[in-house]
Amino acid sequence: STASTIPGYTYGEPQVAHSPVTMAELDELKQTLLWTAEDDEALRMVGDVLADQVSDVVATWYDYVASHPHLAAYFAPPGGAPDPTYLERVRPRFEQWILDTCRRPHDQTWLDYQQEIALRHTKAKKDQTDHVDAVDQVPLRHLIAFIFPITETTRPFLARKGHGQDDIERMHRAWLKAVTLEVALWSRPYVRENAW
Numbered sequence: 001s002t003a004s005t006i007p008g009y010t011y012g013e014p015q016v017a018h019s020p021v022t023m024a025e026l027d028e029l030k031q032t033l034l035w036t037a038e039d040d041e042a043l044r045m046v047g048d049v050l051a052d053q054v055s056d057v058v059a060t061w062y063d064y065v066a067s068h069p070h071l072a073a074y075f076a077p078p079g080g081a082p083d084p085t086y087l088e089r090v091r092p093r094f095e096q097w098i099l100d101t102c103r104r105p106h107d108q109t110w111l112d113y114q115q116e117i118a119l120r121h122t123k124a125k126k127d128q129t130d131h132v133d134a135v136d137q138v139p140l141r142h143l144i145a146f147i148f149p150i151t152e153t154t155r156p157f158l159a160r161k162g163h164g165q166d167d168i169e170r171m172h173r174a175w176l177k178a179v180t181l182e183v184a185l186w187s188r189p190y191v192r193e194n195a196w
């Protein structure tokens with residue numbers, strides 16, 4: 001799929017609300033993560049390495065979710081079976097997200113779509129984009145814990161294009177920082193404003 005044809009993918013579109021997170025807060029989070037220009041460069045390399053592998057990477061994550069019923073449950077109505085239509089509708093957005101994470105500049109448009117993705121995991125917006133009947137939120141604890149499998153399962157794909165160990169390590173670390181940064185931003189709608 002190309003970005004413009006992915007159902008429900010609204011990156012940069014006018015209906016995406018302005019993020020309550022400020023650029024200064026984003027900058028501080030990046031400082032906390034010891035984010036450097038080398039990470040920007042390594043993340044671009046991740047984008048190049050994963051570009052023709054995104055469907056395999058996301059298939060790995062989907063297998064992971066499918067093999068953990070407590071996670072698959074969020075693609076299902078309460079007490080029901082996972083909705084294959086829902087899973088397949090989200091899949092291309094997940095694939096696009098890999099490229100966006102590696103290639104989009106951290107500008108206001110990017111910040112706004114982080115808030116949109118966050119809301120799509122919460123009662124505010126989950127299920128609405130795909131018009132499905134499923135559990136109405138993914139609990140924050142699972143978003144946080146998912147950082148590990150998303151990082152760990154990506155490593156073999158980073159090693160598939162003939163890079164040396166140092167480059168693989170740099171790419172892996174930059175990917176971990178990028179995912180951690182996003183989940184930190186995505187926690188915003190889950191917590192009281194003065195606690196975020």
Ligand code: HEM
Pocket residue numbers: 008009010065071072074075090093094097117120121125126127128129130138142143144146147150179183
């Ligand atoms: C949607 C990433 C954790 C369930 C999405 C999307 C992305 C994403 C990129 C699509 C965004 C879009 O619409 O453009 C991630 C990442 C996670 C994470 C990076 C943690 C590191 C989880 C967990 C679950 C989950 C733990 C539980 C199974 C879902 C569901 C949707 C979704 C159900 C569809 C939401 C909707 O109805 O719009 N996620 N996710 N996610 N994710 Fe996650």
